[in-house]
Amino acid sequence: MRVVIIGAGIVGAASAMYAARAGLEVVILDRGPIGSGTTSRGEGNILVSDKAPGPELDLALASRRLWTDLGQRLDGDGIELDAKGGIVVASSPDALRVLHEFALDQRAAGVRADETDPAGLAELEPQLSTSLPGGVYYPQDMQVQPVLAAHAFIADAIAHGARMVRDELAGAELRADGSLRAISCASGIRIEADAAVNAAGTWGGQVAQRLGGPIEVLPRRGFVLVTGPLPPTVRHKVYSADYVSNVASSDMGLETSCVVESTRGGTVLIGASRERVGFDGTMQPHVVAALARQAIAIFPTLRTAKLMRVYRGFRPYCPDHLPVVGPDPRVRGVLHACGHEGAGIGLAPATGALIAAHLTGQPVDGIDPVNHRALLPDRLLVQEMS
Amino acid sequence: MTCFTLDGAPVAFSPGQTVAAALVAHGVYAWRTTRFNGRPRGVYCGIGVCFDCLLTIDGRDDERACLTLAKDGMDVRTQAAAR
Numbered sequence: 476m477r478v479v480i481i482g483a484g485i486v487g488a489a490s491a492m493y494a495a496r497a498g499l500e501v502v503i504l505d506r507g508p509i510g511s512g513t514t515s516r517g518e519g520n521i522l523v524s525d526k527a528p529g530p531e532l533d534l535a536l537a538s539r540r541l542w543t544d545l546g547q548r549l550d551g552d553g554i555e556l557d558a559k560g561g562i563v564v565a566s567s568p569d570a571l572r573v574l575h576e577f578a579l580d581q582r583a584a585g586v587r588a589d590e591t592d593p594a595g596l597a598e599l600e601p602q603l604s605t606s607l608p609g610g611v612y613y614p615q616d617m618q619v620q621p622v623l624a625a626h627a628f629i630a631d632a633i634a635h636g637a638r639m640v641r642d643e644l645a646g647a648e649l650r651a652d653g654s655l656r657a658i659s660c661a662s663g664i665r666i667e668a669d670a671a672v673n674a675a676g677t678w679g680g681q682v683a684q685r686l687g688g689p690i691e692v693l694p695r696r697g698f699v700l701v702t703g704p705l706p707p708t709v710r711h712k713v714y715s716a717d718y719v720s721n722v723a724s725s726d727m728g729l730e731t732s733c734v735v736e737s738t739r740g741g742t743v744l745i746g747a748s749r750e751r752v753g754f755d756g757t758m759q760p761h762v763v764a765a766l767a768r769q770a771i772a773i774f775p776t777l778r779t780a781k782l783m784r785v786y787r788g789f790r791p792y793c794p795d796h797l798p799v800v801g802p803d804p805r806v807r808g809v810l811h812a813c814g815h816e817g818a819g820i821g822l823a824p825a826t827g828a829l830i831a832a833h834l835t836g837q838p839v840d841g842i843d844p845v846n847h848r849a850l851l852p853d854r855l856l857v858q859e860m861s
Numbered sequence: 862m863t864c865f866t867l868d869g870a871p872v873a874f875s876p877g878q879t880v881a882a883a884l885v886a887h888g889v890y891a892w893r894t895t896r897f898n899g900r901p902r903g904v905y906c907g908i909g910v911c912f913d914c915l916l917t918i919d920g921r922d923d924e925r926a927c928l929t930l931a932k933d934g935m936d937v938r939t940q941a942a943a944r
Contacts (some may be wrong), residue, residue, distance in 0.1 A: 599927045703912055703923050704896060741896050783912050 478670040478834055479504055479658055481644050481682050484514040485621050485820050486812050488628035489827025493839055494672075494855050497831045502666055503629060504658075506643035510625035513676050513819065516788020518699060518736060518744045519621045520696035520712070521821035524561045524613035525719050526576065528584035529790035530849035531797055531818065536585060536840055538784040539615055545824060549631060554623040555739050561616030561712040562591070562599060563719070564607045564773060573610045574716045578611045587614050589857070595762065602708050616712050618736060623819045628827075640666070647671065647686045647806070653806025658686075670808045674828055677791040679813030688803035690855050694789035697751045698762050700770075701802075702780040704741030711773060712736045718747065719801045722795060722817065727751045733769035735777075742783065745770040747817070749790075756787060770801030790816045793855075798822060800829050801844065810834070811852050865935035867892070874931040881907065881914050881926035890940045892916060892926070915940060 476499050480487045483505035495501045505511075521542055526532040546556045565571035579590035596603055596610055627777075629639065642660035651654045657667045673860040675682035680692040717732035724730060734746040748762045762786050771778050793799060793814035803809040811829050815822050828842035829850075838844075864871045867884065874883035881904045884892065891901030893915055905913040907927045916925040917938040926937075 703915065784910075 476500065476669045476834070477502065477667065479666055479668040479670060480672045480674055481505070482512075482581060482674035482676060482679075482813075483507075483509045483625065483626070483629060483639065483660075484512050484674065484676050485510065485625045485823040486676065486815065486826050487672070488632070489823040490672050490830040491632035491827070491830035492628040492635075493824075494834055495637040495829040497835050497839055498674065499831070499834060501632055502635060503586050503632065503639045504642055504644060504660070504666075505639075507639070507725070509629055510622040511680070513788045513790060514625050516697070516699070516786055517547055517621060517817065518734065518746055519555075519820055520818065521617035521619060522613075522676070522712070522818065523563060523581075523586050523615050524563055524588070525610070525709055525714075525722055526581075526818075527723070528580050529849065531822075532581070532584055532586070534798070534822050534825050534847060534850065535818065536830075538583040541828060541840060541842075542619070542821075546616035547626045554627050556617065556624070557619070557739075558615075558617045558737075561613040561714070562596070562610050562715055563613065563714055564603070564610035565716045566607065566772070568608050570612075570716045574611055576680040577719065582785060586747055588612070589614070600710055600713060602774055603713070604775055607773070610716075614841045617724070617821075618712060618819060620739070624820070624823075626634055627843055640664075644682055644685055649687070649806070649808070653702035653807060655806060670810060670834055672810045672812050674812045676815075676819065677789045679791055679811065680817045681834055682813075682820060683803075683811065686803075686806060686809045688806045688809045688811070688852070690799055690803075690811060690852060691794060692799075693751060693792045693794070694754050695747070695792040695816065696752055696755065696787060696789055697746060697817065698748045698759065698766065698785055698787045700745040700763060700766055700782055701784045701786070702745070702767065702777070703783045705737075705743055705780055706741075707737070708776060709735050709737045710852035712859050714747075715769065715773065716801075721747075721749055724749075725794070727797075731762065731765045731769060733773060735770050735774060743777065743780065745777075745802050751792065754789060757826050758785065758787075791819065792816050795854070798826065798850055799852050799855065800847065801833055803852050804856065821858040863931070863933045865931055865933070865937050866938055867937045870890070872937075878931050879888055880916065880918065880929045880931050880937060883924065883931045
Protein backbone atom coordinates (compact mmCIF):
# COMPACT_ATOMS: atom_id res chain seq x y z
CA MET A 476 0.00 0.00 0.00
CA ARG A 477 1.38 3.38 -1.00
CA VAL A 478 0.40 6.50 0.95
CA VAL A 479 1.23 10.11 0.08
CA ILE A 480 1.45 12.39 3.10
CA ILE A 481 0.82 15.99 2.15
CA GLY A 482 2.69 18.26 4.53
CA ALA A 483 6.13 17.96 6.13
CA GLY A 484 5.20 19.78 9.31
CA ILE A 485 5.23 17.99 12.64
CA VAL A 486 1.92 16.18 12.01
CA GLY A 487 2.88 15.01 8.50
CA ALA A 488 6.31 14.00 9.79
CA ALA A 489 4.80 11.94 12.63
CA SER A 490 2.26 10.37 10.25
CA ALA A 491 5.07 9.44 7.85
CA MET A 492 7.13 7.93 10.67
CA TYR A 493 4.37 5.73 12.06
CA ALA A 494 3.09 4.74 8.60
CA ALA A 495 6.59 3.81 7.40
CA ARG A 496 7.25 1.84 10.59
CA ALA A 497 3.94 0.02 10.03
CA GLY A 498 5.36 -1.22 6.74
CA LEU A 499 3.55 1.12 4.33
CA GLU A 500 5.26 2.68 1.31
CA VAL A 501 5.35 6.37 2.22
CA VAL A 502 5.88 9.46 0.06
CA ILE A 503 6.07 12.80 1.88
CA LEU A 504 5.04 15.77 -0.25
CA ASP A 505 5.63 19.41 0.66
CA ARG A 506 6.07 22.57 -1.39
CA GLY A 507 8.55 23.93 1.17
CA PRO A 508 11.22 22.74 3.59
CA ILE A 509 10.47 20.46 6.57
CA GLY A 510 8.62 22.29 9.33
CA SER A 511 8.55 25.63 7.53
CA GLY A 512 4.88 26.38 8.24
CA THR A 513 3.21 26.62 11.63
CA THR A 514 5.62 24.01 13.07
CA SER A 515 8.37 26.63 13.16
CA ARG A 516 6.16 29.41 14.54
CA GLY A 517 5.15 28.08 17.94
CA GLU A 518 6.77 27.39 21.28
CA GLY A 519 7.03 23.60 21.18
CA ASN A 520 4.16 22.99 23.57
CA ILE A 521 3.37 19.46 24.69
CA LEU A 522 0.59 20.33 27.11
CA VAL A 523 -2.05 18.44 29.00
CA SER A 524 -2.60 21.37 31.39
CA ASP A 525 -4.69 23.54 29.05
CA LYS A 526 -7.15 20.84 28.04
CA ALA A 527 -10.52 20.08 29.61
CA PRO A 528 -11.59 16.43 29.78
CA GLY A 529 -12.77 15.24 26.35
CA PRO A 530 -11.49 13.93 23.02
CA GLU A 531 -8.58 16.40 22.76
CA LEU A 532 -7.30 15.58 26.25
CA ASP A 533 -7.57 11.84 25.47
CA LEU A 534 -5.38 12.41 22.40
CA ALA A 535 -2.99 14.65 24.39
CA LEU A 536 -2.47 12.05 27.14
CA ALA A 537 -1.84 9.35 24.53
CA SER A 538 0.52 11.66 22.68
CA ARG A 539 2.45 12.52 25.80
CA ARG A 540 3.09 8.81 26.36
CA LEU A 541 4.37 8.52 22.77
CA TRP A 542 6.61 11.60 23.17
CA THR A 543 8.22 9.90 26.16
CA ASP A 544 8.80 6.73 24.10
CA LEU A 545 10.16 8.80 21.20
CA GLY A 546 12.51 10.64 23.53
CA GLN A 547 14.15 7.28 24.19
CA ARG A 548 13.95 5.85 20.69
CA LEU A 549 15.15 8.98 18.90
CA ASP A 550 17.71 11.36 20.40
CA GLY A 551 15.52 13.11 22.99
CA ASP A 552 18.28 15.52 23.89
CA GLY A 553 18.92 16.29 20.22
CA ILE A 554 15.32 17.44 19.74
CA GLU A 555 15.44 19.36 23.04
CA LEU A 556 12.64 17.26 24.53
CA ASP A 557 12.28 18.43 28.11
CA ALA A 558 9.73 17.17 30.66
CA LYS A 559 9.99 20.48 32.49
CA GLY A 560 6.37 20.63 33.74
CA GLY A 561 3.91 23.47 33.52
CA ILE A 562 2.57 25.96 36.02
CA VAL A 563 -0.70 27.80 35.54
CA VAL A 564 -0.98 30.88 37.72
CA ALA A 565 -4.11 32.82 38.67
CA SER A 566 -4.06 36.59 38.92
CA SER A 567 -7.01 36.89 41.33
CA PRO A 568 -8.77 34.75 43.97
CA ASP A 569 -11.74 34.35 41.60
CA ALA A 570 -9.51 33.12 38.78
CA LEU A 571 -7.82 30.74 41.23
CA ARG A 572 -11.18 29.23 42.21
CA VAL A 573 -12.06 28.62 38.54
CA LEU A 574 -8.60 27.14 37.95
CA HIS A 575 -8.98 24.76 40.91
CA GLU A 576 -12.36 23.55 39.58
CA PHE A 577 -10.80 23.00 36.15
CA ALA A 578 -7.94 21.03 37.73
CA LEU A 579 -10.39 18.88 39.72
CA ASP A 580 -12.06 17.71 36.47
CA GLN A 581 -8.66 17.13 34.87
CA ARG A 582 -7.50 14.95 37.77
CA ALA A 583 -10.58 12.77 37.30
CA ALA A 584 -9.48 12.32 33.67
CA GLY A 585 -5.97 11.20 34.63
CA VAL A 586 -4.01 14.46 34.59
CA ARG A 587 -1.60 15.19 37.43
CA ALA A 588 -2.55 18.65 38.69
CA ASP A 589 -1.22 19.84 42.04
CA GLU A 590 -2.76 22.88 43.72
CA THR A 591 0.10 25.17 44.67
CA ASP A 592 0.06 28.06 47.15
CA PRO A 593 2.28 31.16 46.86
CA ALA A 594 5.07 29.52 48.90
CA GLY A 595 4.93 26.50 46.62
CA LEU A 596 5.04 28.74 43.55
CA ALA A 597 8.09 30.55 44.91
CA GLU A 598 9.86 27.24 45.38
CA LEU A 599 9.05 26.10 41.82
CA GLU A 600 9.73 29.49 40.19
CA PRO A 601 11.89 31.76 42.39
CA GLN A 602 11.55 34.77 40.06
CA LEU A 603 7.76 34.62 39.81
CA SER A 604 5.83 37.66 41.01
CA THR A 605 5.03 37.35 44.72
CA SER A 606 1.58 38.96 44.32
CA LEU A 607 -0.08 35.91 42.72
CA PRO A 608 -2.66 34.13 44.90
CA GLY A 609 -1.68 30.63 43.73
CA GLY A 610 -1.71 28.22 40.85
CA VAL A 611 -1.66 24.63 39.69
CA TYR A 612 1.47 22.63 38.89
CA TYR A 613 1.24 20.15 35.98
CA PRO A 614 4.32 17.90 36.04
CA GLN A 615 3.31 16.10 32.81
CA ASP A 616 3.71 19.17 30.57
CA MET A 617 6.71 19.01 28.24
CA GLN A 618 8.54 21.11 25.68
CA VAL A 619 10.31 20.23 22.44
CA GLN A 620 12.09 22.05 19.61
CA PRO A 621 9.47 21.32 16.94
CA VAL A 622 11.56 21.76 13.79
CA LEU A 623 14.28 19.45 15.13
CA ALA A 624 11.56 16.95 16.05
CA ALA A 625 9.97 17.12 12.56
CA HIS A 626 13.40 16.50 11.01
CA ALA A 627 14.02 13.56 13.36
CA PHE A 628 10.61 12.02 12.53
CA ILE A 629 11.22 12.33 8.79
CA ALA A 630 14.75 10.92 9.11
CA ASP A 631 13.21 7.95 10.94
CA ALA A 632 10.55 7.57 8.21
CA ILE A 633 13.24 7.66 5.50
CA ALA A 634 15.24 5.03 7.42
CA HIS A 635 12.08 2.90 7.12
CA GLY A 636 11.80 3.37 3.37
CA ALA A 637 9.91 6.67 3.00
CA ARG A 638 10.94 9.25 0.40
CA MET A 639 10.36 12.97 0.18
CA VAL A 640 9.17 14.93 -2.85
CA ARG A 641 9.37 18.73 -2.99
CA ASP A 642 6.24 19.74 -4.89
CA GLU A 643 2.78 21.17 -4.39
CA LEU A 644 -0.38 19.08 -4.51
CA ALA A 645 -2.53 20.01 -7.50
CA GLY A 646 -5.34 17.46 -7.51
CA ALA A 647 -6.54 13.92 -7.05
CA GLU A 648 -7.33 11.30 -9.71
CA LEU A 649 -10.05 8.80 -8.84
CA ARG A 650 -10.87 5.33 -10.08
CA ALA A 651 -14.28 4.51 -11.57
CA ASP A 652 -15.46 3.32 -8.14
CA GLY A 653 -14.61 6.71 -6.63
CA SER A 654 -11.49 5.61 -4.74
CA LEU A 655 -8.15 7.39 -4.99
CA ARG A 656 -5.83 6.28 -7.81
CA ALA A 657 -3.17 8.99 -7.86
CA ILE A 658 -2.37 12.56 -6.95
CA SER A 659 -1.01 15.16 -9.34
CA CYS A 660 1.47 17.89 -8.50
CA ALA A 661 1.99 21.48 -9.65
CA SER A 662 5.16 20.52 -11.56
CA GLY A 663 3.14 18.05 -13.61
CA ILE A 664 4.32 14.83 -11.98
CA ARG A 665 1.79 12.21 -10.94
CA ILE A 666 2.17 9.85 -8.00
CA GLU A 667 0.04 6.71 -7.89
CA ALA A 668 -1.27 6.18 -4.38
CA ASP A 669 -3.83 4.11 -2.51
CA ALA A 670 -4.17 6.79 0.15
CA ALA A 671 -3.44 10.49 0.63
CA VAL A 672 -3.17 12.12 4.07
CA ASN A 673 -4.00 15.81 4.34
CA ALA A 674 -1.44 16.97 6.92
CA ALA A 675 -1.27 20.51 5.59
CA GLY A 676 -2.05 22.23 8.89
CA THR A 677 -3.42 25.74 8.37
CA TRP A 678 -3.47 25.13 4.60
CA GLY A 679 -5.47 21.92 5.16
CA GLY A 680 -8.65 23.53 3.84
CA GLN A 681 -7.06 24.17 0.43
CA VAL A 682 -5.49 20.72 0.28
CA ALA A 683 -8.80 19.10 1.27
CA GLN A 684 -10.50 20.98 -1.56
CA ARG A 685 -7.90 19.73 -4.07
CA LEU A 686 -8.35 16.16 -2.82
CA GLY A 687 -12.10 16.40 -3.36
CA GLY A 688 -13.04 16.26 0.34
CA PRO A 689 -13.39 19.88 1.47
CA ILE A 690 -13.23 20.72 5.17
CA GLU A 691 -12.96 24.10 6.87
CA VAL A 692 -9.63 25.04 8.45
CA LEU A 693 -9.07 28.71 9.28
CA PRO A 694 -5.93 30.64 10.28
CA ARG A 695 -5.72 32.01 13.83
CA ARG A 696 -2.77 34.38 14.10
CA GLY A 697 -0.37 34.38 17.02
CA PHE A 698 2.75 36.33 17.93
CA VAL A 699 5.70 35.06 19.95
CA LEU A 700 8.29 37.39 21.50
CA VAL A 701 11.90 36.22 21.88
CA THR A 702 14.22 37.82 24.43
CA GLY A 703 17.98 37.80 24.18
CA PRO A 704 19.67 34.97 26.08
CA LEU A 705 19.16 35.50 29.83
CA PRO A 706 20.62 33.92 32.94
CA PRO A 707 18.19 31.19 34.15
CA THR A 708 14.89 33.01 34.78
CA VAL A 709 12.00 30.69 33.95
CA ARG A 710 12.19 26.98 34.81
CA HIS A 711 8.82 25.63 33.68
CA LYS A 712 6.17 26.49 31.16
CA VAL A 713 4.38 29.22 33.05
CA TYR A 714 1.16 30.70 31.88
CA SER A 715 -1.82 32.64 33.14
CA ALA A 716 -5.16 30.95 33.84
CA ASP A 717 -6.75 33.20 31.18
CA TYR A 718 -4.90 31.16 28.55
CA VAL A 719 -7.26 28.22 28.97
CA SER A 720 -10.38 30.28 28.34
CA ASN A 721 -8.73 32.10 25.41
CA VAL A 722 -7.77 28.83 23.73
CA ALA A 723 -11.34 27.55 24.05
CA SER A 724 -12.98 30.77 22.86
CA SER A 725 -14.14 31.31 19.30
CA ASP A 726 -13.85 35.09 19.36
CA MET A 727 -12.63 36.76 16.16
CA GLY A 728 -10.99 39.64 18.02
CA LEU A 729 -7.61 39.89 19.70
CA GLU A 730 -7.06 37.83 22.84
CA THR A 731 -3.80 37.72 24.75
CA SER A 732 -2.83 35.59 27.73
CA CYS A 733 0.76 35.20 28.58
CA VAL A 734 2.75 32.01 28.24
CA VAL A 735 6.39 32.23 29.29
CA GLU A 736 9.19 29.68 28.98
CA SER A 737 12.91 29.41 28.45
CA THR A 738 14.63 27.61 25.60
CA ARG A 739 17.86 25.66 25.74
CA GLY A 740 19.66 28.61 24.16
CA GLY A 741 18.73 30.86 27.08
CA THR A 742 16.13 32.95 25.26
CA VAL A 743 12.72 33.39 26.85
CA LEU A 744 9.67 32.91 24.63
CA ILE A 745 6.59 34.98 25.38
CA GLY A 746 3.20 34.17 23.81
CA ALA A 747 0.33 33.93 23.19
CA SER A 748 -2.03 36.05 21.15
CA ARG A 749 -5.00 34.81 19.19
CA GLU A 750 -6.76 36.67 16.38
CA ARG A 751 -8.71 35.57 13.35
CA VAL A 752 -7.58 37.99 10.67
CA GLY A 753 -6.95 35.65 7.73
CA PHE A 754 -3.34 35.28 6.59
CA ASP A 755 -2.40 38.87 7.50
CA GLY A 756 1.22 38.67 8.66
CA THR A 757 1.88 42.36 9.37
CA MET A 758 3.65 43.30 12.60
CA GLN A 759 1.28 44.51 15.33
CA PRO A 760 3.17 46.56 17.94
CA HIS A 761 0.13 46.78 20.23
CA VAL A 762 -0.04 42.97 20.43
CA VAL A 763 3.68 42.79 21.20
CA ALA A 764 3.25 45.43 23.92
CA ALA A 765 0.29 43.62 25.48
CA LEU A 766 2.17 40.32 25.61
CA ALA A 767 5.28 41.96 27.08
CA ARG A 768 3.19 43.71 29.75
CA GLN A 769 1.50 40.47 30.78
CA ALA A 770 4.82 38.60 30.94
CA ILE A 771 6.35 41.30 33.14
CA ALA A 772 3.33 41.08 35.47
CA ILE A 773 4.17 37.41 36.06
CA PHE A 774 7.99 37.68 35.90
CA PRO A 775 8.98 41.20 37.00
CA THR A 776 12.67 40.64 36.16
CA LEU A 777 11.74 40.47 32.46
CA ARG A 778 11.26 44.24 32.61
CA THR A 779 14.94 44.76 31.76
CA ALA A 780 15.16 41.97 29.17
CA LYS A 781 15.71 42.96 25.57
CA LEU A 782 13.51 41.58 22.83
CA MET A 783 15.63 39.96 20.16
CA ARG A 784 12.83 39.31 17.72
CA VAL A 785 9.13 38.72 17.30
CA TYR A 786 7.70 36.05 15.06
CA ARG A 787 4.18 35.19 14.07
CA GLY A 788 2.33 32.24 12.67
CA PHE A 789 -1.11 30.97 11.81
CA ARG A 790 -2.65 28.20 13.86
CA PRO A 791 -4.91 25.78 11.98
CA TYR A 792 -8.28 26.51 13.56
CA CYS A 793 -11.33 24.27 13.26
CA PRO A 794 -14.64 25.86 14.27
CA ASP A 795 -15.26 23.24 16.98
CA HIS A 796 -11.65 23.38 18.33
CA LEU A 797 -10.97 19.71 17.61
CA PRO A 798 -8.48 18.38 15.07
CA VAL A 799 -9.81 16.40 12.11
CA VAL A 800 -8.15 12.98 12.09
CA GLY A 801 -9.35 10.05 10.03
CA PRO A 802 -10.76 8.94 6.66
CA ASP A 803 -12.95 11.26 4.62
CA PRO A 804 -16.25 9.44 4.02
CA ARG A 805 -16.69 11.11 0.59
CA VAL A 806 -13.45 10.02 -1.13
CA ARG A 807 -12.13 6.55 -0.36
CA GLY A 808 -8.38 6.81 0.24
CA VAL A 809 -8.35 10.40 1.47
CA LEU A 810 -7.60 10.96 5.17
CA HIS A 811 -7.34 14.19 7.11
CA ALA A 812 -4.83 14.97 9.87
CA CYS A 813 -5.07 18.70 10.39
CA GLY A 814 -6.81 21.45 12.33
CA HIS A 815 -4.85 21.03 15.58
CA GLU A 816 -4.90 24.78 16.28
CA GLY A 817 -2.17 25.59 18.83
CA ALA A 818 -1.73 22.02 20.03
CA GLY A 819 -0.30 20.38 16.91
CA ILE A 820 3.19 19.84 18.27
CA GLY A 821 1.99 18.05 21.37
CA LEU A 822 -0.68 16.06 19.53
CA ALA A 823 1.53 15.06 16.58
CA PRO A 824 2.76 11.60 17.67
CA ALA A 825 -0.71 10.32 18.64
CA THR A 826 -2.15 11.84 15.44
CA GLY A 827 0.53 10.11 13.38
CA ALA A 828 -0.04 6.77 15.11
CA LEU A 829 -3.81 7.21 14.72
CA ILE A 830 -3.40 7.85 10.97
CA ALA A 831 -1.18 4.75 10.66
CA ALA A 832 -3.85 2.78 12.57
CA HIS A 833 -6.60 4.02 10.23
CA LEU A 834 -4.43 3.08 7.21
CA THR A 835 -3.51 -0.40 8.42
CA GLY A 836 -6.78 -1.23 10.16
CA GLN A 837 -5.12 -2.11 13.44
CA PRO A 838 -3.91 -0.24 16.54
CA VAL A 839 -0.44 1.32 16.30
CA ASP A 840 1.65 1.79 19.46
CA GLY A 841 -1.49 1.43 21.58
CA ILE A 842 -3.43 4.05 19.60
CA ASP A 843 -6.76 2.54 18.54
CA PRO A 844 -9.16 4.45 16.26
CA VAL A 845 -12.17 3.24 18.25
CA ASN A 846 -11.00 5.44 21.14
CA HIS A 847 -10.75 8.59 19.01
CA ARG A 848 -13.97 8.59 17.01
CA ALA A 849 -14.82 12.17 18.01
CA LEU A 850 -11.98 13.38 15.77
CA LEU A 851 -13.36 11.82 12.58
CA PRO A 852 -14.19 14.21 9.72
CA ASP A 853 -17.79 12.94 9.73
CA ARG A 854 -18.83 15.42 12.42
CA LEU A 855 -18.02 18.39 10.16
CA LEU A 856 -20.00 16.93 7.29
CA VAL A 857 -23.08 16.38 9.47
CA GLN A 858 -23.00 20.07 10.34
CA GLU A 859 -22.77 20.92 6.64
CA MET A 860 -25.96 19.02 5.89
CA SER A 861 -28.01 20.40 8.77
CA MET B 862 42.72 60.23 17.22
CA THR B 863 39.34 58.87 18.30
CA CYS B 864 39.31 55.94 20.68
CA PHE B 865 36.97 53.85 22.80
CA THR B 866 38.06 51.26 25.33
CA LEU B 867 37.43 47.51 25.30
CA ASP B 868 37.71 46.23 28.87
CA GLY B 869 39.90 49.26 29.53
CA ALA B 870 42.26 48.87 26.55
CA PRO B 871 42.12 51.60 23.86
CA VAL B 872 40.69 50.80 20.41
CA ALA B 873 41.15 53.43 17.69
CA PHE B 874 38.38 53.90 15.15
CA SER B 875 37.47 56.02 12.13
CA PRO B 876 34.38 58.21 12.41
CA GLY B 877 31.32 56.36 11.10
CA GLN B 878 32.55 52.91 12.07
CA THR B 879 30.43 50.68 14.25
CA VAL B 880 31.94 49.19 17.40
CA ALA B 881 32.03 45.81 15.63
CA ALA B 882 33.79 47.22 12.56
CA ALA B 883 36.35 48.99 14.74
CA LEU B 884 37.04 45.82 16.73
CA VAL B 885 37.53 43.74 13.59
CA ALA B 886 39.80 46.43 12.10
CA HIS B 887 41.72 46.33 15.36
CA GLY B 888 42.23 42.57 15.01
CA VAL B 889 39.62 41.52 17.57
CA TYR B 890 37.35 38.90 16.01
CA ALA B 891 35.64 37.37 19.05
CA TRP B 892 34.44 38.98 22.27
CA ARG B 893 31.78 36.68 23.60
CA THR B 894 31.58 32.94 24.34
CA THR B 895 28.70 30.52 23.97
CA ARG B 896 26.56 29.43 26.87
CA PHE B 897 27.42 25.73 27.00
CA ASN B 898 30.69 25.11 25.21
CA GLY B 899 32.43 28.43 25.71
CA ARG B 900 33.10 28.80 22.00
CA PRO B 901 34.14 32.20 20.60
CA ARG B 902 31.60 34.57 19.02
CA GLY B 903 31.90 37.96 17.35
CA VAL B 904 30.21 39.44 14.29
CA TYR B 905 28.09 36.87 12.49
CA CYS B 906 25.27 38.55 10.57
CA GLY B 907 26.53 42.11 10.96
CA ILE B 908 23.03 43.53 10.48
CA GLY B 909 21.47 43.29 13.92
CA VAL B 910 19.60 40.04 13.51
CA CYS B 911 21.65 37.28 15.15
CA PHE B 912 22.54 38.89 18.49
CA ASP B 913 25.90 37.12 18.50
CA CYS B 914 27.98 40.32 18.94
CA LEU B 915 26.58 41.48 22.29
CA LEU B 916 28.62 43.80 24.50
CA THR B 917 28.04 46.06 27.48
CA ILE B 918 28.34 49.62 26.17
CA ASP B 919 28.44 52.57 28.59
CA GLY B 920 26.80 50.39 31.23
CA ARG B 921 24.01 49.04 29.02
CA ASP B 922 24.03 45.24 28.71
CA ASP B 923 23.29 43.30 25.53
CA GLU B 924 24.06 46.05 23.02
CA ARG B 925 24.71 44.86 19.49
CA ALA B 926 28.23 45.90 18.46
CA CYS B 927 27.23 45.76 14.79
CA LEU B 928 24.53 48.41 15.20
CA THR B 929 26.28 50.74 17.65
CA LEU B 930 28.29 53.61 16.18
CA ALA B 931 31.66 53.99 17.91
CA LYS B 932 32.04 57.21 19.88
CA ASP B 933 35.09 58.78 21.45
CA GLY B 934 35.57 57.69 25.05
CA MET B 935 32.94 54.95 24.92
CA ASP B 936 33.30 52.32 27.68
CA VAL B 937 32.89 48.94 25.98
CA ARG B 938 33.04 45.76 28.02
CA THR B 939 32.78 42.07 27.23
CA GLN B 940 29.95 40.27 28.99
CA ALA B 941 29.83 37.30 31.34
CA ALA B 942 29.65 33.88 29.72
CA ALA B 943 26.15 33.28 31.11
CA ARG B 944 24.66 35.46 28.40
